Amino acid sequence: MTIILHHLNASRSFRVLWLLEEIQKDYELKSYFRDGVTNLAPQELKNIHPLGKSPVIELNGKIIAESGTIVEFLIEKFASHLAPAKDSDSYLDYLQWIHFSESSAMVPYLLKIFNSIELKNGTELKFLDRYADAELDKVFSYLDQQLAGKKYLVEDRLTGADFMIGFVVYGLINSLGIRSKYLNIEQYVENLESLESWQKAINIENNLV
Missing domain, CATH: 3.40.30.10 (Glutaredoxin)
Incomplete structure (x- = not known):
């Protein structure tokens, strides 16, 4: 299969x-x-x-x-x-973080990227720039607080929630260059980057032809 x-x-x-x-x-x-x-x-x-x-x-x-x-x-x-056991409270946390990654987190992240492209091309932003900044800080400050003292999102072990949010926060730190503001997120990303599976995937991605 x-x-x-x-x-x-x-x-x-x-x-x-x-x-x-x-x-x-x-x-x-x-x-x-x-x-x-x-x-x-x-x-x-x-x-x-x-x-x-x-x-x-x-x-x-x-x-x-x-x-x-x-x-x-x-x-x-x-x-x-x-994944946590389906009859556990942790499973609800797991599902919430998986869906958080593509809803609450992804929207301001993408807006910030798109706004930066528009600004470079001379577009005058009258609403979206302020909105994106406020939403991004609200969402990622919350995530940063939730990661305090933790290596992973759920049960402090690697789960599907990390595979979902890892892509977003890696971009937050590297593509948007937001460093030293969300220290728990930054440490979390460094931990994910140290995983053998992450390193293998990055190596495959970087060597695609």
Whole structure:
């Protein structure tokens, strides 16, 4: 039962690549690259899924999209040790953090990136810049507080919640360059970067051709 990961460079697909390296499940990697001018995904991804986005996996002929869905599915099917017991209070925390990653956290993060692009191109921002700054600080200050004294988000061990939020906070520290403000997040990212599975995934990502 081989998994095919349709992987776009510099995308949410890193979550799935990292997870597959962690659970050491056999998979086939099909790589796609962003357009050098538009930075958008190539049209070839639309041949896999109508939205033309990544990650997408294939398993037994079934196409599965959305990184949160893929992470939850792969853990439930192949790596149950990466999730708390379903009858525990920790499982509710786990689900909340998984969905936090693509909702509360991702929105201000992306707005901040898009705003920086618009500002570089001379666009005058009258609302979104202030809104993005306020939302980003609110969301990541909260996350920073929740990470105080912890290496991981849930049960202080590696779970699917870390695979989801890790992509966002890595970008917060590295792409947005926000350092020394959220010290617990910064330490959390350093811990994730020290994991063998993360290093393998980064190495694969950096050597795609």
